[in-house]
Amino acid sequence: MNARVLAPVAVPSLQHKMEGRSLFSVALSGLAWVCALLASVPLLSVLYLLITRGGARLSMEVLTELPPAGFEMGGGFGNALAGTFVMVGIAALIAIPVGIMAAIFLAELGPSSKMANIARFSAKTLTGLPSILAGVFAYAIVVLTTGTYSAPAGGVALAVLMLPIVVLTAEEAIKMVPKIMKDAAYGMGCTRSQVIWKVILPTGLPAILTGVMLAVARAAGETAPLLFTALFSNYWLYQDGKLDLMNPTASLAVLIYNFSGMPFENQIELAWAASLVLVLIVLVINVVSRYFGRQKF
Amino acid sequence: MNQPFIPPPGNHSVCQPPTSTEFVLDRCFRALARFGVFVILALVFALIFVIGEKAIPGMQKYGLDVITGSVWDPNQHLYGILPAIWGTLYSSLMALLIGGFFGIMMAIFLTQDFLPARLAAVFRTIVELLAAIPSVVYGLWGIFFVIPAIRPLADWLHQSFDWVPFFSTSLSGPGLLPAALVLAIMILPTIAAVSQDALRAVPLKTKQAAYGLGTTHWEAILKVMVPTASTGIFGALVLGLGRALGETMALAMLVGNSNQISLSLFSPANTLAAVLALNFPEAGPTEVEVLMYAALVLMAITLTVNIIGSMIMLMSNRGAKS
Numbered sequence: 001m002n003a004r005v006l007a008p009v010a011v012p013s014l015q016h017k018m019e020g021r022s023l024f025s026v027a028l029s030g031l032a033w034v035c036a037l038l039a040s041v042p043l044l045s046v047l048y049l050l051i052t053r054g055g056a057r058l059s060m061e062v063l064t065e066l067p068p069a070g071f072e073m074g075g076g077f078g079n080a081l082a083g084t085f086v087m088v089g090i091a092a093l094i095a096i097p098v099g100i101m102a103a104i105f106l107a108e109l110g111p112s113s114k115m116a117n118i119a120r121f122s123a124k125t126l127t128g129l130p131s132i133l134a135g136v137f138a139y140a141i142v143v144l145t146t147g148t149y150s151a152p153a154g155g156v157a158l159a160v161l162m163l164p165i166v167v168l169t170a171e172e173a174i175k176m177v178p179k180i181m182k183d184a185a186y187g188m189g190c191t192r193s194q195v196i197w198k199v200i201l202p203t204g205l206p207a208i209l210t211g212v213m214l215a216v217a218r219a220a221g222e223t224a225p226l227l228f229t230a231l232f233s234n235y236w237l238y239q240d241g242k243l244d245l246m247n248p249t250a251s252l253a254v255l256i257y258n259f260s261g262m263p264f265e266n267q268i269e270l271a272w273a274a275s276l277v278l279v280l281i282v283l284v285i286n287v288v289s290r291y292f293g294r295q296k297f
Numbered sequence: 298m299n300q301p302f303i304p305p306p307g308n309h310s311v312c313q314p315p316t317s318t319e320f321v322l323d324r325c326f327r328a329l330a331r332f333g334v335f336v337i338l339a340l341v342f343a344l345i346f347v348i349g350e351k352a353i354p355g356m357q358k359y360g361l362d363v364i365t366g367s368v369w370d371p372n373q374h375l376y377g378i379l380p381a382i383w384g385t386l387y388s389s390l391m392a393l394l395i396g397g398f399f400g401i402m403m404a405i406f407l408t409q410d411f412l413p414a415r416l417a418a419v420f421r422t423i424v425e426l427l428a429a430i431p432s433v434v435y436g437l438w439g440i441f442f443v444i445p446a447i448r449p450l451a452d453w454l455h456q457s458f459d460w461v462p463f464f465s466t467s468l469s470g471p472g473l474l475p476a477a478l479v480l481a482i483m484i485l486p487t488i489a490a491v492s493q494d495a496l497r498a499v500p501l502k503t504k505q506a507a508y509g510l511g512t513t514h515w516e517a518i519l520k521v522m523v524p525t526a527s528t529g530i531f532g533a534l535v536l537g538l539g540r541a542l543g544e545t546m547a548l549a550m551l552v553g554n555s556n557q558i559s560l561s562l563f564s565p566a567n568t569l570a571a572v573l574a575l576n577f578p579e580a581g582p583t584e585v586e587v588l589m590y591a592a593l594v595l596m597a598i599t600l601t602v603n604i605i606g607s608m609i610m611l612m613s614n615r616g617a618k619s
Contacts, residue, residue, distance in 0.1 A: 025513035032411060035402035040423045042482045046430060046438050053441075101333030109330055119334045121607060122341045128536060128603035130543020132570045133344070136592040139577065140347045160340065167337060191315045193326035221431025224545035224570070228577040253546075256433045260440060260550060268441075275434045286429050 054276030080250040090155025099166030107174035126164035134160040135225035151249040154230030169211020213289035223253035355586035384566035389541035392480035400488030428486035436550030468563035471553035495529020528613035535606035545570035
C-alpha cells in the first residue's frame with residue numbers, strides 16, 4: 001500500500017531528471033551533425049573550385065603543349081603530365097616487386113619471426129615519414145652521386161613513400177586468403193613457393209592491386225619529394241629523337257606549386273587546370289581500386 | 298607443373314613430392330622474399346644513416362647554434378632554425394586541436410548509430426577522399442579560397458581583440474591560421490579513420506550494458522565508448538600530429554615563410570619542412586650541410602612522435618584482443 005502511494009511521487013522527479021540529460025544528448029547529436037557537415041565543406045569546396053576554375057581552362061592544347069614562359073599566353077603542361085607518369089612508373093617498378101616480396105614473407109613465410117616484427121613496425125613508422133625527407137634521402141643518394149637532378153632520383157624518392165603502403169596492404173591481402181585453399185595445395189605436394197604463386201597470389205590479387213593502386217595514387221600527388229630530386233623542366237624528356245632520363249624532369253605537382261606563386265593570371269589558370277587533372281587521376285585510381293577491393297573470393 | 302596431366306605408371310595419384318628443381322626454385326624464391334624484408338629494414342637504417350652522415354659537417358661547423366639561432370641569412374652564414382621549429386610545433390598543435398576535434402566527432406558520428414548504413418558510407422567516402430587530395434592542391438585551394446575567406450574574421454578579431462596575443466597582428470596574406478586550418482583538414486582523415494577502428498573494436502556488450510543501466514545515447518558515448526577506446530583514439534591523435542609535423546607543401550604555400558617567433562595566429566611563420574622545400578632547390582654546398590642538419594632535426598621529431606603513436610596503437614590492439 002505504501003509503495004503505491006510513493007510511486008507517483010517518485011516517477012515525475014525521475015522524469016524531470018531525464019529531460020535535462022536527454023536535452024544534452026540531443027544537443028550533442030546536433031553538434032555531431034554540424035561537425036560532420038562542416039568537415040564535408042572543404043572537399044566540396046575544393047572540387048567546386050577545381051571544376052569551375054580548372055575546368056574552364058582544360059583543353060587538348062593544355063594537355064599536350066609545353067609550359068609558357070613569364071608573360072606568354074597559352075601553353076600547357078604536356079611535359080609535366082608525361083614526367084609524372086614516368087616518375088611514378090619508375091617508383092612502381094622499384095616499390096611494387098620489393099613490397100610484394102616483403103609482404104609474402106611477412107604474411108606467409110615467417111609472420112611472427114623477429115625480423116618480420118621489426119620490419120612490420122618499420123613499415124608502419126615509414127608510412128608516417130614526412131614526404132620531404134624521402135626527397136632529402138633521394139637527393140643524398142641519387143642527386144649527389146650522379147651530379148644531376150633527374151627522373152630516376154624523383155622515382156627513388158617516390159618509391160620510398162610507396163614501399164610501406166604496398167607492404168602493409170599486400171600483407172593484409174595475403175593474410176585474407178583462406179587457409180583451406182593453402183592446405184589443399186600443400187596436401188598435393190606443392191612447395192611453399194608453388195602455393196604462393198599458384199594459390200595465394202592469384203586469390204589475393206584483387207586486394208593486392210587495391211593497395212598497389214592506393215600507393216600509386218599517393219605517389220602521383222606527391223610534390224615535396226620531387227622538388228629537389230627531379231626539380232622542374234620546361235622541356236620534354238624525349239627530345240631530338242632520344243629519351244634522356246638523366247635531366248631535370250617536370251611533374252604536375254611541382255608545376256602546380258611553381259605556378260601558384262607566380263603573379264601571372266595565365267600561369268595560375270594553368271595551375272588550376274593541372275590540379276584538376278591531377279585530382280582526376282588520383283580519384284580515378286582511388287575509385288578503380290575500391291572496385292577491385294570490393295571483390296571477394 | 299603446367300604440362301597436361303599424365304598418370305604415371307604404377308603411381309595413380311595426383312600428389313607427388315617436389316622434384317629437385319622445384320626444391321631449388323622454392324629456396325631461391327624464399328630467399329627473394331627475405332630480401333624484400335631486408336630492403337625495408339635497410340631503408341630505415343639508410344634513411345637515418347645517410348641523412349645523419351650528411352648532417353655531420355653542418356653539426357660540426359655550427360653546433361647547437363643552428364637550433365637556438367633565430368636568423369636565417371646564407372649571405373652572413375647565419376643559419377638558425379629556432380623559428381622554424383617553433384612554427385612547426387605551433388602550427389601542428391593548432392591543427393591537432395581543430396583536426397582532432399572534428400576527426401573524433403566524425404569517428405563518433407560514423408560509428409555510434411547516428412546514420413543509416415548508406416548515409417554513413419557517403420560520409421565515410423567523403424573523409425577518405427579528403428585524404429586522397431594531393432597536398433599541393435590543398436595549398437592552391439588555401440591561397441585562393443581559405444585566405445580570402447578568413448580575412449574578414451581575422452581583421453575583425455585583430456581590431457576588436459588586439460590585446461589578446463593570438464590576435465596581435467593583422468593577417469596580411471599567408472600566415473599561421475590559414476596554414477593550420479588546411480593542415481587540420483589534411484590530418485582529419487587519419488584521425489577519423491584510426492579513431493573509427495578504435496571505437497569499432499569496443500565490444501557490443503559494453504555498449505549494451507551501458508544502455509541497460511539507463512544511459513542516454515551521449516552518456517554511453519562519452520562515459521563508456523570513448524573511455525574504452527581511449528588508447529586507440531589517443532594513438533590516432535599522436536599519428537595525426539606526426540602527419541602534421543611532417544607536412545610540407547600546404548605549409549610552404551600558406552605559412553608565409555618568415556622567420557619570426559610570434560604567438561599571433563595571423564602572423565606569417567615558418568616550418569622545418571617548408572624551410573627544406575624552399576631552400577634545397579637552390580642551395581649551395583654549405584647550405585646543403587645545414588639543410589641536412591635541419592632535415593635530421595625534422596626526422597628526429599617526426600620519428601619520435603610516430604614511434605610513440607605506433608607503440609600506442611600496438612598497445613591498444615593488444616588490449617582489444619585480451
